[in-house]
Amino acid sequence: MKRITVYELYKKSSEYANKEINIAGWVRTARESKTFGFIELNDGSFFKNVQVVYENNLENFEEITKITISSSLRVTGILVLTPDAKQPFEIKATKVEIEGLSPVTYPLQKKGHTVEFLREYSYLRPRTNLFNAVFRVRSMAARAIHKYFQERRYVYVHSPLITANDGEGAGEMFQVTTLDLDKIAETGKVDYDKDFFGKHVGLTVTGQLEGEAFAMAYGNIYTFGPTFRAENSNTKTHASEFWMIEPEMAFCDLEELMDIEEDMLKYIVKYVLDNLPEEMEFLNKFVAPGLIEKLNKLITSTFTRIDHEEVIKILKEAKVDWEFPPEYGEDIAKEHEKYITEYFNGPVFIKNWPKDIKAFYMKQNPDNKTVAAVDLEVPGAGELMGGSQREESYEKLLNRMNELGMSTKGLEWYLDLRKYGTCVHSGFGMGFERLLIYLTGVENIRDVIPFPRTPKNCEF
Amino acid sequence: MKRITVYELYKKSSEYANKEINIAGWVRTARESKTFGFIELNDGSFFKNVQVVYENNLENFEEITKITISSSLRVTGILVLTPDAKQPFEIKATKVEIEGLSPVTYPLQKKGHTVEFLREYSYLRPRTNLFNAVFRVRSMAARAIHKYFQERRYVYVHSPLITANDGEGAGEMFQVTTLDLDKIAETGKVDYDKDFFGKHVGLTVTGQLEGEAFAMAYGNIYTFGPTFRAENSNTKTHASEFWMIEPEMAFCDLEELMDIEEDMLKYIVKYVLDNLPEEMEFLNKFVAPGLIEKLNKLITSTFTRIDHEEVIKILKEAKVDWEFPPEYGEDIAKEHEKYITEYFNGPVFIKNWPKDIKAFYMKQNPDNKTVAAVDLEVPGAGELMGGSQREESYEKLLNRMNELGMSTKGLEWYLDLRKYGTCVHSGFGMGFERLLIYLTGVENIRDVIPFPRTPKNCEF
Numbered sequence: 055m056k057r058i059t060v061y062e063l064y065k066k067s068s069e070y071a072n073k074e075i076n077i078a079g080w081v082r083t084a085r086e087s088k089t090f091g092f093i094e095l096n097d098g099s100f101f102k103n104v105q106v107v108y109e110n111n112l113e114n115f116e117e118i119t120k121i122t123i124s125s126s127l128r129v130t131g132i133l134v135l136t137p138d139a140k141q142p143f144e145i146k147a148t149k150v151e152i153e154g155l156s157p158v159t160y161p162l163q164k165k166g167h168t169v170e171f172l173r174e175y176s177y178l179r180p181r182t183n184l185f186n187a188v189f190r191v192r193s194m195a196a197r198a199i200h201k202y203f204q205e206r207r208y209v210y211v212h213s214p215l216i217t218a219n220d221g222e223g224a225g226e227m228f229q230v231t232t233l234d235l236d237k238i239a240e241t242g243k244v245d246y247d248k249d250f251f252g253k254h255v256g257l258t259v260t261g262q263l264e265g266e267a268f269a270m271a272y273g274n275i276y277t278f279g280p281t282f283r284a285e286n287s288n289t290k291t292h293a294s295e296f297w298m299i300e301p302e303m304a305f306c307d308l309e310e311l312m313d314i315e316e317d318m319l320k321y322i323v324k325y326v327l328d329n330l331p332e333e334m335e336f337l338n339k340f341v342a343p344g345l346i347e348k349l350n351k352l353i354t355s356t357f358t359r360i361d362h363e364e365v366i367k368i369l370k371e372a373k374v375d376w377e378f379p380p381e382y383g384e385d386i387a388k389e390h391e392k393y394i395t396e397y398f399n400g401p402v403f404i405k406n407w408p409k410d411i412k413a414f415y416m417k418q419n420p421d422n423k424t425v426a427a428v429d430l431e432v433p434g435a436g437e438l439m440g441g442s443q444r445e446e447s448y449e450k451l452l453n454r455m456n457e458l459g460m461s462t463k464g465l466e467w468y469l470d471l472r473k474y475g476t477c478v479h480s481g482f483g484m485g486f487e488r489l490l491i492y493l494t495g496v497e498n499i500r501d502v503i504p505f506p507r508t509p510k511n512c513e514f
Numbered sequence: 515m516k517r518i519t520v521y522e523l524y525k526k527s528s529e530y531a532n533k534e535i536n537i538a539g540w541v542r543t544a545r546e547s548k549t550f551g552f553i554e555l556n557d558g559s560f561f562k563n564v565q566v567v568y569e570n571n572l573e574n575f576e577e578i579t580k581i582t583i584s585s586s587l588r589v590t591g592i593l594v595l596t597p598d599a600k601q602p603f604e605i606k607a608t609k610v611e612i613e614g615l616s617p618v619t620y621p622l623q624k625k626g627h628t629v630e631f632l633r634e635y636s637y638l639r640p641r642t643n644l645f646n647a648v649f650r651v652r653s654m655a656a657r658a659i660h661k662y663f664q665e666r667r668y669v670y671v672h673s674p675l676i677t678a679n680d681g682e683g684a685g686e687m688f689q690v691t692t693l694d695l696d697k698i699a700e701t702g703k704v705d706y707d708k709d710f711f712g713k714h715v716g717l718t719v720t721g722q723l724e725g726e727a728f729a730m731a732y733g734n735i736y737t738f739g740p741t742f743r744a745e746n747s748n749t750k751t752h753a754s755e756f757w758m759i760e761p762e763m764a765f766c767d768l769e770e771l772m773d774i775e776e777d778m779l780k781y782i783v784k785y786v787l788d789n790l791p792e793e794m795e796f797l798n799k800f801v802a803p804g805l806i807e808k809l810n811k812l813i814t815s816t817f818t819r820i821d822h823e824e825v826i827k828i829l830k831e832a833k834v835d836w837e838f839p840p841e842y843g844e845d846i847a848k849e850h851e852k853y854i855t856e857y858f859n860g861p862v863f864i865k866n867w868p869k870d871i872k873a874f875y876m877k878q879n880p881d882n883k884t885v886a887a888v889d890l891e892v893p894g895a896g897e898l899m900g901g902s903q904r905e906e907s908y909e910k911l912l913n914r915m916n917e918l919g920m921s922t923k924g925l926e927w928y929l930d931l932r933k934y935g936t937c938v939h940s941g942f943g944m945g946f947e948r949l950l951i952y953l954t955g956v957e958n959i960r961d962v963i964p965f966p967r968t969p970k971n972c973e974f
Binding site (some may be wrong): 057060061078079080081098099111124125126128136153154156160176177178180181186189190192193196197200203205206207209211212213214215216217218219228229230232233235236238239240242243244250251252253255257263264267268271272273274279280282284286294295297304305313395444467468470471472473474475476477478499503504505507509510511512513514 | 517519537539540541551557559560585586588592611614616617620636637640641646650653656657664667669670671672673674675676677678679688689690691692693695696698699700701702703704707710711712713715717724727728729730731732733735739740742744746754755764765778799838906913927928930931932933934935936937938963964965967969970971972973974
């Protein structure tokens with residue numbers, strides 16, 4: 055008999071009613087008396103468990119009464135609908151095979167472990183309700199992103215991970231090498247000619263530059279892959295390895311860019327809400343009360359579009375004792391982000407930023423002071439996306455790189471994109487984990503990455 | 515007026531007929547006379563170009579007649595159906611704006627460049643028909659893979675890229691570090707306490723081990739992400755950075771594994787054929803004659819399942835003068851792979867391999883000689899997937915690691931998966947680029963990766 059999943063049982067319970075079925079899964083809870091017992095079994099296909107009822111007519115009844123949490127079972131039984139009970143059906147077992155008996159030393163015996171404790175058990179924590187929900191949301195959000203862009207014919211581009219470019223110019227790259235460090239210590243020589251790529255290379259901080267090259271061929275593209283920062287920050291929002299989505303669109307200006315960002319975000323949020331009601335209800339109930347309301351509000355909200363200069367003006371006029379006083383020409387702090395989304399009661403696109411606090415590749419505005427950059431501030435999430443129109447003029451881009459003292463070495467090709475059929479184009483980056491923190495209500499980036507990497511932490 | 519894409523023009527040409535429309539794109543070819551001219555424009559949204567016709571009533575007529583290949587244009591005009599012409603419609607331009615004029619030094623002026631030449635221009639090559647088709651296939655195949663697994667409720671897992679584990683035990687990992695190599699040379703000391711993660715770490719060669727942990731929570735999972743090999747091989751099939759798909763399924767044995775592999779492969783091939791007819795026809799015509807026939811044949815073929823031992827017997831009995839004589843207990847060579855797929859006239863699953871030539875985590879068969887591994891050999895592609903049932907016994911896995919002299923350090927958690935509710939489970943890996951070589955007929959892995967990384971080559 056073919057095994058079916060718990061998900062199928064829930065979706066087609068009337069079809070399977072009173073029939074013999076086969077399932078397999080892991081014990082979530084078990085309780086037993088002298089003549090019968092109950093097992094909550096979960097096979098990972100669905101957020102909910104299925105209740106298995108067994109009686110002492112089973113030949114291995116004694117053995118089953120001793121079943122432990124996290125043990126794996128294969129169960130044959132009759133699906134019985136229980137319209138008056140808490141759960142819609144249960145399985146009356148005709149056969150229970152223990153496939154893998156788990157010892158009582160299983161570390162996650164009891165509920166209510168802290169997330170900090172569970173981080174030590176990254177390989178087991180997706181078995182808990184919390185992390186099971188979070189990583190299913192992660193998978194579903196990824197699905198939504200691919201679906202959104204693919205259905206709109208954006209080409210998915212795998213930008214390179216190992217690179218000699220520091221695309222953000224921030225200098226916080228991991229080095230990648232096959233040189234023998236002990237030998238370097240011994241000989242006192244670093245010979246990059248002998249390194250795998252024959253030069254100093256590192257892990258990418260962005261796929262944008264390569265993405266732009268492909269946008270000049272396909273019009274619309276997106277990347278969705280890992281990026282890295284060797285930043286020695288131990289905060290709730292920093293990880294050394296994280297995933298980014300970086301769409302690039304040719305013949306697209308700043309206004310059109312904001313249209314796309316807004317449309318995409320609403321799509322993703324709606325898709326996750328529609329497709330994972332059980333997980334989202336759990337998160338809403340146990341992790342972040344008000345989560346679903348917050349997300350539903352986003353879907354129907356109007357996104358404000360306002361210049362950075364106007365934002366500073368509003369902040370300056372606010373009767374607030376700022377920790378960091380807002381200033382024209384300067385970046386804004388978390389307290390300002392929060393204020394401004396509350397002020398407009400919804401998401402806010404802050405655009406046309408002072409050029410000196412933004413990256414070299416951003417489109418220089420005619421005022422000579424600002425660039426056509428835009429950050430999206432979302433209530434309860436802070437900055438969720440950062441984008442810009444890209445400078446399409448070869449001369450202006452080169453001048454800006456020179457002004458900043460940047461070397462063009464290795465970036466000639468990027469400049470050349472402005473020679474060979476340059477056009478108005480724009481793109482943005484969204485940190486996938488930042489989106490997940492927003493979607494799940496979980497606070498720490500370590501809890502939305504399967505196996506997080508942070509300073510001094512590279513387990514599993 | 516809102517810009518529309520060339521793709522939309524093709525899909526809804528009757529809707530747009532005789533209406534004024536706006537498009538933007540790059541010049542593929544141009545020819546002109548004294549009173550009118552033609553431009554083949556491509557905007558990347560579709561494999562086909564659209565023909566723009568302009569006449570000397572345009573005020574910038576002279577300028578347009580000098581237009582160069584790869585220049586970017588915005589065109590307003592009337593869509594006119596041309597049922598008797600080669601192309602189904604053309605645009606009679608009422609306005610042509612030159613957005614980015616490309617110089618005549620544009621490197622890809624002429625058609626017929628070799629792939630070797632074009633590799634030097636990875637940032638421009640997706641503008642050629644060949645690479646445009648290849649990288650659209652890459653995107654579409656990725657879409658098919660996500661769609662296949664997501665629709666079957668597999669959870670997409672982002673396994674870590676930076677890791678201290680050598681998951682295949684092959685020792686060909688890139689090192690990742692923030693230590694200053696020059697300083698190491700100077701001081702003669704390597705202090706891993708001061709490295710970013712406080713220890714020696716590298717780039718992953720597989721996400722399988724972490725994938726297994728998540729399969730024990732979700733039942734079915736898949737990874738789809740980059741993997742790395744610091745292997746100094748300059749061949750047509752080796753890259754230092756490539757993407758892998760690694761599904762893992764709980765309560766799944768070797769036979770069920772083969773069912774999934776076969777079903778998935780047929781799905782992907784069919785999906786790409788169905789959704790990219792223009793690109794596939796181009797590849798069929800200009801790159802690999804017979805490609806579409808080969809792929810269609812795969813979809814309807816029966817996949818043979820046969821033991822490694824039987825394969826060796828067939829090879830030994832063959833009247834062939836082998837370069838590498840086949841031997842029981844040994845690996846098979848490319849010539850054998852080819853022979854065996856021809857022998858069975860279709861794809862062949864070769865299963866139950868000698869344990870000494872396979873990885874430590876594979877399920878040990880009762881014969882004590884073989885493991886429940888399976889390689890899929892496909893006509894015209896060679897080995898496309900490699901998988902196995904995983905050893906679910908803690909003792910057997912530990913013994914095997916000891917036998918092989920492997921350290922369990924850092925892999926205790928992987929062993930512990932066999933303690934805490936272990937179950938029969940299986941998984942496989944498919945190199946994404948190997949699949950793409952098969953799908954596109956392109957021969958060199960460097961030509962299916964946007965920006966390939968190979969020994970001494972890390973440009974862009």
